[in-house]
Amino acid sequence: MLFASRTSFNDPYDSRSAFQVDQSDVGTKWLLKKFRTEQPHWSPAKRMLKVNQVQRRLKLPSIDRDDTELDSVGILCLTEHWNSxxxxxxxxxxxxxxxxxxxxxxxxxxMALKIEYVSEFPVILRPQDDHNTILQKALLMKAECWKYETEWRVVKRPMSESEQIAIKQQNAYLPSKDLHLLTDSRGAGFYAFDKSAIESVTLGSRITERCVRDVIRSIDSAGLAIPIYVVEPPNHKYQLVRKDFQRGSMAFPIEI
Structure with missing residues (x-):
């Protein structure tokens, strides 16, 4: 199963977001609270000095680094409905x-997460947006015009070996299959999955006989006992209708 990089998407706005340094009172108070918790021995003046330093540093160009990190994430795109x-x-x-x-x-x-369709371009706020929030804003939000896709995504970011070990230790009570699912995160690329997850296959209304034979051969070689459907040709309605595919006869609803 291919988890693609956002660089291969057909929409140049997909999985993009703006970065903004939050110098408002909210952003400043967030940093002050963070330093107060992590460095309680610092004086108020020193904490304020560090806040200013962090805000200046965050203003420095880091687009290349951010883009490289997000470009390396693997994304599996799914939809809720077969009949669109x-x-x-x-x-x-x-x-x-x-x-x-x-x-x-x-x-x-x-692990699939539902896409949120929004009218405004997502903005990642620094420094308070954590890693999960950044992934949510950058990879799980799309323009409202794509709402018809009813999309869900599985996201696989590159995970270091030390991070994998830490996750396994923190979740040692989980079955080995679940641990593998959590830690097998290598970014964009191909991932294996349990074939029992395949529930059905629907053939398109214009599918060729050669393609059908290849699909049937693949299903049989995998030992899958699943329903196979075929979409009927246009029937004077703006509606897709499917029926059971008759394997024995290799009958097609349209001429090949």
């Missing part, structure tokens, strides 16, 4: 491809 005409047109080779249905309670699909 736009999704078939955009992502399934103009209805010549397939739609694979997955179970939400198995393997990596348990």
């Amino acid at each position: 005409m736009l999704m078939w047109s955009h992502y399934a080779k103009q209805h010549k491809g397939i739609c694979v249905g997955f179970r939400r309670d198995i393997d990596i699909f348990r």
